[in-house]
Amino acid sequence: MKIYLANILTILASASTVLCGGYVLQDNIIGSGFYNAFTFENIADPTSGRVNYVDQATAQSQNLSYASSNDFILRADSWTVLNPSGPGRNSFRIRSIKTYTTAVMVFDIRHMPEGCGTWPAVWTTDESNWPNGGEVDILEGVNNLAPNTATLHTASGCTMPSSRTQLGTASGLDCNSATGCTVHFPTTQSYGSQFNAGGGGWYAMERTSSDIRVWFWPRNGAVPSDIQNGATTINTDNWGTPAADFPNTDCNYAQYFDAHNIIINLTFCGQWAGVVYSQDGCPGTCTDYVNNDPSAFSNAYFDFGSLRVFE
Numbered sequence: 001m002k003i004y005l006a007n008i009l010t011i012l013a014s015a016s017t018v019l020c021g022g023y024v025l026q027d028n029i030i031g032s033g034f035y036n037a038f039t040f041e042n043i044a045d046p047t048s049g050r051v052n053y054v055d056q057a058t059a060q061s062q063n064l065s066y067a068s069s070n071d072f073i074l075r076a077d078s079w080t081v082l083n084p085s086g087p088g089r090n091s092f093r094i095r096s097i098k099t100y101t102t103a104v105m106v107f108d109i110r111h112m113p114e115g116c117g118t119w120p121a122v123w124t125t126d127e128s129n130w131p132n133g134g135e136v137d138i139l140e141g142v143n144n145l146a147p148n149t150a151t152l153h154t155a156s157g158c159t160m161p162s163s164r165t166q167l168g169t170a171s172g173l174d175c176n177s178a179t180g181c182t183v184h185f186p187t188t189q190s191y192g193s194q195f196n197a198g199g200g201g202w203y204a205m206e207r208t209s210s211d212i213r214v215w216f217w218p219r220n221g222a223v224p225s226d227i228q229n230g231a232t233t234i235n236t237d238n239w240g241t242p243a244a245d246f247p248n249t250d251c252n253y254a255q256y257f258d259a260h261n262i263i264i265n266l267t268f269c270g271q272w273a274g275v276v277y278s279q280d281g282c283p284g285t286c287t288d289y290v291n292n293d294p295s296a297f298s299n300a301y302f303d304f305g306s307l308r309v310f311e
Contacts, residue, residue, distance in 0.1 A: 022235040023104050023310030030306045032067040037307075038094040038264075040065075045088075049119065049270030050290045052087040059092055075301030076113070076266055082291040089290055089297070093265035100124070100309065101259050102208050104236060106227060107138070108305035110200040110219075113266050114144045114193045116282035117290045118300050119273040122203065124260035131155050131177035133258035138205045138214055139191075142273035143280035146188035146195070150214040150244035151180040158251035166213075166245040175251065183244035189218045190243070196299070202227050206236050207260075209253055213242040234310050262307075266300060 029037045040056040059065040059074075066073050077090040105124075113120040121140040126133030135153035150168070152158070158175040168183040175181040188194045195201065199219035204227065206213045213236070217223040226234045269277065269286040277286040289296065 022233050025232040026311045027309040031069050034072040038096050041093040041095055045267050047270040049267030050088040050287050051091045051267040053093040054090050072304040076297045078294050078297040080294050084291055091266045096262040099259035099261050104206045104310040106308045107203045110305055111196050111303040113300040115296055115300055116143050117268045117286050120266045122264050124262050126258040129258055134256050138203055141191045143282055144192040145280050146191040147185040148190035149182050149184055151182040152246050153177045153180045154256040158256045161249045164245045167241050168243045185243045190216045210248050212246040214244040215242045
């Protein structure tokens with residue numbers, strides 16, 4: 001009887017650990033599995049970039065996307081000189097088929113797009129109800145300028161407290177879609193060529209009804225064991241202080257955030273990269289650079305080891 005009771009207590013303790021601070025793996029997307037989990041969006045760029053988002057058949061036929069057993073590649077065209085009056089540079093925009101609310105998303109990224117004119121992003125949103133359904137930018141930046149930024153975009157009325165527990169530095173507390181509430185990460189290893197030089201790393205975003213948090217761990221850094229070892233259960237309470245923390249102190253998440261798809265895309269110039277292009281130290285004009293220097297985009301690609309979603 002004592003052994004039996006001890007076993008019950010052990011099971012209950014394990015269950016309590018998962019329920020109180022942990023999550024269980026729901027989606028493990030690796031290699032060609034990305035093609036089943038995502039659709040390619042052949043649409044006009046909402047940010048007015050010098051880009052042409054292609055469909056999956058085109059992406060694969062032009063070698064802009066390919067997969068192996070443990071790699072998934074998304075890249076821009078790096079060989080075509082563009083007609084100034086024609087379409088923009090061929091690139092990718094993919095959207096997850098599933099939507100998520102309370103979840104933890106862990107992205108194992110070995111390489112991200114880098115270079116002047118680039119604007120890569122990994123983010124979540126409800127495209128059909130933007131900005132009212134909210135947006136969470138997990139990885140985003142322009143013109144190879146580190147560090148990474150994490151940002152919320154919402155309808156008006158959602159704000160962040162000036163003081164909160166995070167490693168990054170806040171820039172703007174109003175999450176209104178026109179500006180967003182942004183956090184700059186504490187390390188330049190979190191973005192662009194410096195990220196790539198270190199072999200990449202992991203980004204994780206936790207969304208609950210009370211908080212949205214984003215972590216980053218470089219490949220050669222102190223990575224939580226459940227992340228590094230690919231565990232089927234995780235406990236975010238053991239991950240330490242996040243790079244970015246967005247509490248619901250002054251933002252009713254049920255009002256401002258719908259169920260979200262995951263979006264991964266690379267655009268050029270447009271409403272951010274193009275606007276700050278010169279001040280970021282890039283040559284000439286953004287549009288001319290994207291049109292005329294295809295070889296400059298040979299490193300404009302994502303290499304994903306996996307995407308793991310826990311609920």
